[in-house]
Amino acid sequence: MKEGSLEAPTRHPLAWTDPDFYDEAKLDEELRRVFDICHGCRRCFNLCDSFPRLFDLIDESESGELDSVSSADFKPVVDACTLCDMCFLTKCPYVPPHEFNLDFPHLMLRYRAVERKKQGTPFVEKQVTETDRNGKLAAPVAGIANWATDLKNGTTRGLMEKAGGIDKRAALPKFHSKTFTRAAKSDVPEVNTAAPAYGRKAALYATCFVNYNNPDTGMAARRVLAKNGVETEVVYPSCCGMPQLEQGDIESVAKKARSVAQEMKPWIDKGYDIVALTPSCALMLKFEWPLIVPDDEDVKRLSAATKDISEYVVDIAKKEGLAEGIQALDGGVTVHIACHARAQNIGQKAAEMLRLIPDTKVSVIERCSGHGGSWGIFKENFDIALKVGKPVARQALKEANKYVVSECPLAGLHILQGMEEIEKDAAIPSQSEHPIELVAKAYGL
The missing domain is CATH 3.40.50 (Rossmann fold)
Incomplete structure (x- = not known):
C-alpha cells in the first residue's frame, strides 16, 4: 500500500451525535484497525508516551502482534494522549484523504467520550476543567489561592496530591485579582x-x-x-x-x-x-x-x-508594515513553538514575529514540551511529562538565552521546571512570557 497522498491532509467532522460513535464493539474494531496500522509504521515512536505504550504492549504480547493484546489493556495508551495533534499533522502518512483514514487524536477523543458516557468525568479532573468558575472564585482571594498552590507550601501541596492527585512538584499557574x-x-x-x-x-x-x-x-x-x-x-x-x-x-x-x-x-x-x-x-x-x-x-x-x-x-x-520604534532586546530569545500553534498549520509565527525585533538573536525549539494541558500536573503523568519535555529543556539550557518564551503558558512554565530539574545552578529565567510580551518590551510599552 502506497504511503502518503499528493493532496493536503483533511479532517472529517466528529460524528459524536451518531449512536454508533458510542458503540463499544465498533469503537474496539476501529481501535484495532488503527493500532495495527500504527504498529506496522511506528513513525510516531518519539512524539509522546502513547505510542511507546502501544508498541510495548504489542511487542510484549504472546504473538508479538495485536491479535494477542486484550482490549482491556488499551486504556493506558489512550490516557497518555494529550490531544496535541502532532501525530496527525507532522508524522502520519495515512491521514485523510489516504484510504486508511487515520485520525489518532480524534480516535482517542472518541474513546474518552465513550468512557465518560459510561462512568462520567472523575471528580478532580472535572473540577480542573471548570476554568471560568475557578477563575471567578480565585480572583477575589488571589493571594490566598497562590499561597496555597505555591511549590514551597508543602502542607497544602501535599494535601492536594493526596486528595486530588495533583503532583506536589508540578508548578501551577498563578491567579490575578484583576482579570x-x-x-x-x-x-x-x-x-x-x-x-x-x-x-x-x-x-x-x-x-x-x-x-x-x-x-x-x-x-x-x-x-x-x-x-x-x-x-x-x-x-x-x-x-x-x-x-x-x-x-x-x-x-x-x-x-x-x-x-x-x-x-x-x-x-x-x-x-x-x-x-x-x-x-x-x-x-x-x-x-x-x-x-x-x-x-x-x-x-x-x-x-x-x-x-x-x-x-x-x-x-x-x-501587509502594512510595523510602526516605527521597535528596539533590539539584549540577551537573545529562545522561543518554543507550541504544539497547538503548529497544529494550526500557520508556520512558526511566534519566531517570525520575534524576528521583527531588530538585532535580536532568536533561537527556535519546535518540539512538544510534554505538559499537555492539565495532563502533566497529575501525579501519574508528571514524571512522564518531564521525560517527554527533557529534550526541549536541554536545548533551552544549551542556547543560554536571556529569555525563554512560549505561546503556550503552561508549556513555558513546564520548560522552566525541566531546565531546573536538569541543571539547578543554571541561570534560568524567573518566568516564561508570551512572545507578544517581548514585542511590547521592544516597543518600550
Whole structure:
C-alpha cells in the first residue's frame, strides 16, 4: 500500500451525535484497525508516551502482534494522549484523504467520550476543567489561592496530591485579582493613527488563561496592536472548552462553540478581526469547533475570522508594515513553538514575529514540551511529562538565552521546571512570557 497522498491532509467532522460513535464493539474494531496500522509504521515512536505504550504492549504480547493484546489493556495508551495533534499533522502518512483514514487524536477523543458516557468525568479532573468558575472564585482571594498552590507550601501541596492527585512538584499557574477583562476597562491604550495598519479593528478573545492567570499577555497584545494602529475590544463570553475536550465531554464543547460564536457574531458583522491570545483557543475556534458543530454558520464565520495573536502581528508586518520604534532586546530569545500553534498549520509565527525585533538573536525549539494541558500536573503523568519535555529543556539550557518564551503558558512554565530539574545552578529565567510580551518590551510599552 502506497504511503502518503499528493493532496493536503483533511479532517472529517466528529460524528459524536451518531449512536454508533458510542458503540463499544465498533469503537474496539476501529481501535484495532488503527493500532495495527500504527504498529506496522511506528513513525510516531518519539512524539509522546502513547505510542511507546502501544508498541510495548504489542511487542510484549504472546504473538508479538495485536491479535494477542486484550482490549482491556488499551486504556493506558489512550490516557497518555494529550490531544496535541502532532501525530496527525507532522508524522502520519495515512491521514485523510489516504484510504486508511487515520485520525489518532480524534480516535482517542472518541474513546474518552465513550468512557465518560459510561462512568462520567472523575471528580478532580472535572473540577480542573471548570476554568471560568475557578477563575471567578480565585480572583477575589488571589493571594490566598497562590499561597496555597505555591511549590514551597508543602502542607497544602501535599494535601492536594493526596486528595486530588495533583503532583506536589508540578508548578501551577498563578491567579490575578484583576482579570484582563477588568483591567481592559480602565486601561485603554491610545491608537496610533499614524501607523500603517490604522483602520484595522480586532476583538481580542481573552481566553480563560489570559483573563484569570496572565492578564499581562492581554495588555501587551493590546498595546502592541494600538501602537500599530489597530483599534481593539476585549471580548470574553467563556472558555473555549479545550479542558472539557481533553476529558471527552464533546457535548459541553458544542454548547460553548454555539454560544461563543453567537456572541462574537456582532463583532464580525462590524468588521472586526477575531484574535485569540493563546494557541489552544485559536485552534479550537479555527478547527475543532467546525468539526464538532459543522452545520453552525456562526461557528463557520468565526473560524474564518479568527487569527492567533502571533499570526495577526506577522500579517500586519507583511501587509502594512510595523510602526516605527521597535528596539533590539539584549540577551537573545529562545522561543518554543507550541504544539497547538503548529497544529494550526500557520508556520512558526511566534519566531517570525520575534524576528521583527531588530538585532535580536532568536533561537527556535519546535518540539512538544510534554505538559499537555492539565495532563502533566497529575501525579501519574508528571514524571512522564518531564521525560517527554527533557529534550526541549536541554536545548533551552544549551542556547543560554536571556529569555525563554512560549505561546503556550503552561508549556513555558513546564520548560522552566525541566531546565531546573536538569541543571539547578543554571541561570534560568524567573518566568516564561508570551512572545507578544517581548514585542511590547521592544516597543518600550
